[in-house]
Amino acid sequence: xxxxxxxxxxxxxxxxxxxxxxxxxxxxxxxxxxxxxxxxxxxxxxxxxxxxxxxxxxxxxxxxxxxxxxxxxxxxxxxxxxxxxxxxxxxxxxxxxxxxxxxxxxxxxxxxxxxxxxxxxxxxxxxxxxxxxxxxxxxxxxxxxxxxxxxxxxxxxxxxxxxxxxxxxxxxxxxxxxxxxxxxxxxxxxxxxxxxxxxxxxxxxxxxxxxxxxxxxxxxxxxxxxxxxxxxxxxxxxxxxxxxxxxxxxxxxxxxxxxxxxxxxxxxxxxxxxxxxxxxxxxxxxxxxxxxxxxxxxxxxxxxxxxxxxxxxxxxxxxxxxxxxxxxxxxxxxxxxxxxxxxxxxxxxxxxxxxxxxxxxxxxxxxxxxxxxxxxxxxxxxxxxxxxxxxxxxxxxxxxxxxxxxxxxxxxxxxxxxxxxxxxxxxxxxxxxxxxxxxxxxxxxxxxxxxxxxxxxxxxxxxxxxxxxxxxxxxxxxxxxxxxxxxxxxxxxxxxxxxxxxxxxxxxxxxxxxxxxxxxxxxxxxxxxxxxxxxxxxxxxxxxxxxxxxxxxxxxxxxxxxxxxxxxxxxxxxxxxxxxxxxxxxxxx
Amino acid sequence: xxxxxxxxxxxxxxxxxxxxxxxxxxxxxxxxxxxxxxxxxxxxxxxxxxxxxxxxxxxxxxxxxxxxxxxxxxxxxxxxxxxxxxxxxxxxxxxxxxxxxxxxxxxxxxxxxxxxxxxxxxxxxxxxxxxxxxxxxxxxxxxxxxxxxxxxxxxxxxxxxxxxxxxxxx
Numbered sequence: 001x002x003x004x005x006x007x008x009x010x011x012x013x014x015x016x017x018x019x020x021x022x023x024x025x026x027x028x029x030x031x032x033x034x035x036x037x038x039x040x041x042x043x044x045x046x047x048x049x050x051x052x053x054x055x056x057x058x059x060x061x062x063x064x065x066x067x068x069x070x071x072x073x074x075x076x077x078x079x080x081x082x083x084x085x086x087x088x089x090x091x092x093x094x095x096x097x098x099x100x101x102x103x104x105x106x107x108x109x110x111x112x113x114x115x116x117x118x119x120x121x122x123x124x125x126x127x128x129x130x131x132x133x134x135x136x137x138x139x140x141x142x143x144x145x146x147x148x149x150x151x152x153x154x155x156x157x158x159x160x161x162x163x164x165x166x167x168x169x170x171x172x173x174x175x176x177x178x179x180x181x182x183x184x185x186x187x188x189x190x191x192x193x194x195x196x197x198x199x200x201x202x203x204x205x206x207x208x209x210x211x212x213x214x215x216x217x218x219x220x221x222x223x224x225x226x227x228x229x230x231x232x233x234x235x236x237x238x239x240x241x242x243x244x245x246x247x248x249x250x251x252x253x254x255x256x257x258x259x260x261x262x263x264x265x266x267x268x269x270x271x272x273x274x275x276x277x278x279x280x281x282x283x284x285x286x287x288x289x290x291x292x293x294x295x296x297x298x299x300x301x302x303x304x305x306x307x308x309x310x311x312x313x314x315x316x317x318x319x320x321x322x323x324x325x326x327x328x329x330x331x332x333x334x335x336x337x338x339x340x341x342x343x344x345x346x347x348x349x350x351x352x353x354x355x356x357x358x359x360x361x362x363x364x365x366x367x368x369x370x371x372x373x374x375x376x377x378x379x380x381x382x383x384x385x386x387x388x389x390x391x392x393x394x395x396x397x398x399x400x401x402x403x404x405x406x407x408x409x410x411x412x413x414x415x416x417x418x419x420x421x422x423x424x425x426x427x428x429x430x431x432x433x434x435x436x437x438x439x440x441x442x443x444x445x446x447x448x449x450x451x452x453x454x455x456x457x458x459x460x461x462x463x464x465x466x467x468x469x470x471x472x473x474x475x476x477x478x479x480x481x482x483x484x485x486x487x488x489x490x491x492x493x494x495x496x497x498x499x500x501x502x503x504x505x506x507x508x509x510x511x512x513x514x515x516x517x518x519x520x521x522x523x524x525x526x527x528x529x530x531x532x533x534x535x536x537x538x539x540x541x542x543x544x545x546x547x548x549x550x551x552x553x554x555x556x557x558x559x560x561x562x563x564x565x566x567x568x569x570x571x572x573x574x575x576x577x578x579x580x581x582x583x584x585x586x587x588x589x
Numbered sequence: 590x591x592x593x594x595x596x597x598x599x600x601x602x603x604x605x606x607x608x609x610x611x612x613x614x615x616x617x618x619x620x621x622x623x624x625x626x627x628x629x630x631x632x633x634x635x636x637x638x639x640x641x642x643x644x645x646x647x648x649x650x651x652x653x654x655x656x657x658x659x660x661x662x663x664x665x666x667x668x669x670x671x672x673x674x675x676x677x678x679x680x681x682x683x684x685x686x687x688x689x690x691x692x693x694x695x696x697x698x699x700x701x702x703x704x705x706x707x708x709x710x711x712x713x714x715x716x717x718x719x720x721x722x723x724x725x726x727x728x729x730x731x732x733x734x735x736x737x738x739x740x741x742x743x744x745x746x747x748x749x750x751x752x753x754x755x756x757x758x759x
Contacts, residue, residue: 092742093630142740146634149642170741193745217642290640449645449671460745463633463641470644470671471699566630567642570673570699 036106036159038206042274049547051105052159054201055427056544059337060271062429063505064545068552071508073589074521074531080553080588083122083129087114087152088559088582092145096580097152098540098561100425102201102502103584104157105546105555111159114582115152115561116141117168119176122584124548129586133181137168140192144170147195147461149217150563155269155425156201158209160229165209167198173209173227185232189213195220195461200269205279205310208235210270216263216284216302216330219464224266224281224306226313236313240264240283240301248300248318253396258295261458263287264302268332268425271346273360278316279308280335280346280360289328289419290406291466294453296396298323303331305348305356307363317363321350323391324398326405327377327448328419328465335360336430336437340484347484349428349439351421354381355482367487371423371439371480374416376404406450406467418446419469420568426502427542429510431524436490437482438510440499444475446571475571479503479512479527493527497572500564501556502542511554513539515564515575519556519585537581538565554587619716621735623709627663627675627701628717634735636721644671649721660714661685663705666698673701675710 036052044050044057048065056062069077087097097115104111109132110122116139121132145152148169157166163184164176171190176183189211190196195218202209208226216222222240227233241262242248252259263286270281286302288294304320322329329352336347337360346360353375357366365386377400378388385391390400399405406413426440451467458464477498483490501513505524513519515538521531538560545554559582569576628636631643638646654662665685666674676683680690680697690697705713724731732743 092736093634095626140741142736142742143744146736146742192741288640449640451640451645457639461742463639465640465642468631468640468642468644468646468671472695563642565702569702573700576702 035161037161041204050107051103051544051546054102054104054156054158054203054269055271055334058272058274060334060427061336061432061505062427062503062542063431065507066545066547066552067507068547069506069509069545069554069589071523071530074509076589077521077531077533077554077587079533080586081128082586083131083584085112085114085120085559085582085584087116087118088580089116089141090145091116091141091152092143092148094145094148094152094566096560097582098538098580099557099559099582100153100199100541100561101156101557102542103544103555103557104159105544105548106159108548110555111157111164112557112584113154113156113166115154115169117154117166117174119157119164119166121164121178121181124553124586126549129584135174135176135181135183137172137174137183137186139168140170143192144168144197147192147215147218148197148199149214149463151561151566153199153561155199158202158204160204160207160209163229165202165204165229167200167202167211169197169199171196171198173202173211175229187227187232189225189227193460198267200267203269203272203279204229205272210279212266212268212270212281214265214267216265216287217289217463217465218461219261219263219287219458220265221260221262222264222266222283224279224308224313238308238313238315240266240306242300251297251300253296254294256294256455261287261464262295262299262302265332268334271335271337272310273337276361277310278360279310280337281306281308282330282332282335282348284330284332285328286325288453288464288466290326290448290450291453292324292326293397293408294466296324299325303329305331305335305346305358305363307360319356319358319363319365319386321354321356322352323387324396326398326400326407327352327415329422332425333423334427336428338430338432338435338484340435345484347437349423351417351419351423352377353417353422355437355439356386357484357487358386369482369487369489371482371489372417372441373443374445376414376416376445377401406448408450408452411450412447413450414445414447414473416445417442418444418475419448420444420446420498420563424500426500429503429505430484431505431507433507434524435484436524437484438503438505439480439482440502440512441478441480442475442498442500443477443494444498444571445473446471469567471568471570473571475568477514479510479522481527491527493522493529497575498564500562501539504543504545506545511543513541513543513556513558515539515572515578517558517578519543533587535583535585537583538575538578540564551588556585558583558585617715618719619714620709620712621716621720623705623713624716625735627703627705627713631671635727635731636717637727646672649717650724652717652722656714656718659717660710663710663714668693668698669696671699673699675701675705676707677704
C-alpha cells in the first residue's frame with residue numbers, strides 16, 4: 001500500500017504541476033477559512049452561497065435559499081461555462097462510466113467526481129471554470145466493474161478540515177489534500193472480492209467519514225462503517241443484517257443460513273440529526289432479490305430505515321417498509337429530516353412506490369402515500385401499522401398480491417412499480433417554507449422471471465438474484481410533490497422519461513434533469529415548467545446551486561451513467577440514442 | 590438515393606478496419622471482444638448465465654446448440670424472452686424464424702442496444718461454441734483471459750487454486 005500511495009503522490013504531483021503553475025494563488029481570506037469543521041457542517045445553511053454537504057445540509061433538504069435566480073427571471077438562464085471531465089472508460093461488465101455526482105462548492109472552489117472516482121477541483125471564480133487539480137485514484141476497473149450491478153458511479157465528495165474525502169468503486173475511502181490534490185491517506189473499506197462496491201458520497205459526522213456499501217445483488221451482508229479521519233482507523237461498523245444472537249436474527253429463517261448473504265446494502269448517503277446524535281440511513285433489498293422463499297421471515301433490516309447512534313453505531317430504531325421483499329424494493333433512499341406540525345419526521349420515498357413519514361425520535365409510523373401513478377403489488381399501506389395490507393405476520397413467506405409477485409408458482413410476474421422504483425437513488429428535495437417534498441419519480445412496471453435459488457447458487461462475485469427483470473412496458477417519469485403537512489400528493493409534473501437525476505429546491509423553483517438531456521426549472525407550487533435547456537447528453541445527476549463573486553450559478557454533471565442504458569433501455573427505446581459523455585454544465589442569468 | 594447510399598458506403602468503410610481489429614482474436618477461437626460487448630452483461634463473463642439485472646439468461650456453457658443455431662439466436666433473439674435480436678433489419682427487411690415483426694405480436698424479442706455486423710455475429714457464435722460450450726466451472730485461466738492479468742478481478746480464483754479449498758472442477 002505504501003508503494004502505491006507514494007506512486008500516486010508522485011503521479012499527482014507531476015501531472016498537475018503544469019496546471020497549478022498557471023493557477024491563481026488562493027486569496028488569504030479563502031485560505032484562512034479553508035477548514036471544514038463540525039460547527040460549519042452543523043450550520044451549512046448559513047453559508048448561503050456554499051454547498052458543503054452532499055445533500056446540502058445534515059437534514060438532506062437539498063434546498064438553497066439563494067434567490068437571484070427565481071421564478072421571474074429563470075427563463076433567461078443560460079450556459080455560463082462548461083468543462084469536459086473524464087472517467088468514461090469501461091471496466092468489468094460496463095462499456096462506459098458516467099456521472100451521478102453532486103458538486104460540492106466552498107468559497108468558489110468546486111469539487112466533483114467522475115464515475116471511476118477521480119476528484120476534480122475547479123476554480124469557479126471570474127465567470128469561468130479552471131481545473132486546479134485532478135486526483136486519479138487508479139481504480140481497479142475490472143475488479144470493481146465486474147461486480148457493480150448498476151453502473152460505474154460515484155456520487156461525490158465530502159469536506160473535512162483540509163481534506164477532500166471520497167470513495168472509489170473498488171471500495172476505498174480516500175482523503176486528498178484540498179490544496180495540493182495529493183492523496184493524504186486511504187483505506188480499504190469495502191471488499192470487491194465479496195461483491196462489495198462503493199458509489200455513495202461519504203457523510204462526515206464529528207470527524208468521522210460514514211461509508212455505505214453496494215452489493216445486495218451479489219450475496220453481500222451489508223453494513224455502514226465509520227472511519228476516524230484523524231486516526232484513519234475504523235470506529236464502528238454496523239451490519240444491516242443481524243448476526244447470530246443479535247435482535248432481528250430471528251427474522252431470517254429456513255435451512256439456507258440466508259442471513260450471511262442477506263444483502264441490505266447502504267449505497268445512498270444518509271442524514272444526521274444533531275439533536276439526538278442520530279444517523280438516519282436507508283437499507284437496500286434482501287438477497288436473493290426475487291426468491292423470497294429462500295429467506296423466510298421479515299429479513300430485518302433490509303428495506304428499512306435505520307437510526308444509528310452516531311458515536312457508537314448502535315441501532316436505536318428501525319422501520320421496515322417491505323417485509324420479506326420479493327420485488328427488489330430497496331429502501332436505500334435518503335431520509336429527509338423535517339419538522340412539521342410539531343412532529344420531528346424522517347421522510348423517505350421508497351422504491352415500492354410509497355412515500356413514508358416516521359417519527360424520527362422513535363421510528364413510529366406516521367403516514368404513507370403512493371407517489372406513483374400505478375401500484376399493483378399491494379392495495380395500500382395500512383394506516384394503523386405502516387405495513388402493506390396483505391402483510392401477514394404469521395407467514396414466513398409473503399405473497400402480497402400473488403399475481404403480481406414472482407414466486408415458484410408465478411414464474412413470470414408483472415408488477416408496478418418495477419424493480420427500479422418508484423424512486424431510485426436520485427435525491428428528493430424539500431422546501432421548508434411550502435413544506436413541499438419533491439420526488440424524482442420512475443413511473444414504471446416491469447416483468448421479473450423467478451429462479452429458485454439454492455445455497456450452491458451462492459458464489460463470490462456472482463449475481464445472486466433469484467431471477468431477473470425484463471422490460472415489456474414503456475416507462476415514464478414525473479416530479480411528484482407531496483405536501484408534508486397532509487401527507488398527500490400536491491402535484492405531479494409528468495415527463496416522457498423516468499427521472500434518473502434528482503432534485504434541487506429553491507424558494508420558488510425546483511430543478512431537475514432528464515435522461516434524454518433536458519435540465520429544467522419548475523414552479524415550486526404549480527410544477528409548471530418555466531425553463532429548459534437541452535444539454536445533448538444523458539442527465540443522471542442532481543443539480544445544485546451556489547454563488548461566487550456575488551453571483552448565483554446552477555451546476556449539474558451530465559454524462560450517461562447508472563444502470564438504465566444497460567438493463568432497462570427497452571422500456572425507453574428513444575434513449576438508445578444517448579451517447580456516453582462526461583461534462584459539467586454551469587448556468588447563470 | 591444518395592441518402593441511402595451514404596450510410597451503406599460509410600458502413601463498408603468502417604467495417605473493414607474495425608473487423609480487422611476484431612479478427613485479432615477471431616479465427617478459430619471466435620471473438621472475445623464481441624462477446625464482452627454484446628453478451629457478457631447478461632450471460633456473465635463466463636457465459637454461465639443465471640439471474641441478474643440483465644434478466645434470467647441461459648447458460649452458454651450448457652448449450653446444446655451448434656454454431657449456426659447460436660448465430661441464429663444472436664441474429665434473431667429468442668421470441669418471448671429477454672434475449673434481444675442483434676441483426677439490423679431483423680424481422681423487418683430480413684425474416685427471422687420465417688417471420689416479420691407483424692407476425693410476432695407479443696413474443697417479439699427486444700432490439701439490442703448496439704447492432705452487430707454479420708462477421709461479428711459469426712465470430713461471437715464461434716467464440717460461444719469453441720470457448721464456452723461444454724465447459725465446467727470457470728477457471729483462473731478463463732478469468733484472466735477475460736479480465737486481463739493486472740486486475741484483482743481474478744484473485745478469488747487464485748485464492749481458490751492456491752489454497753487447500755476444493756478447487757473448481759473443470
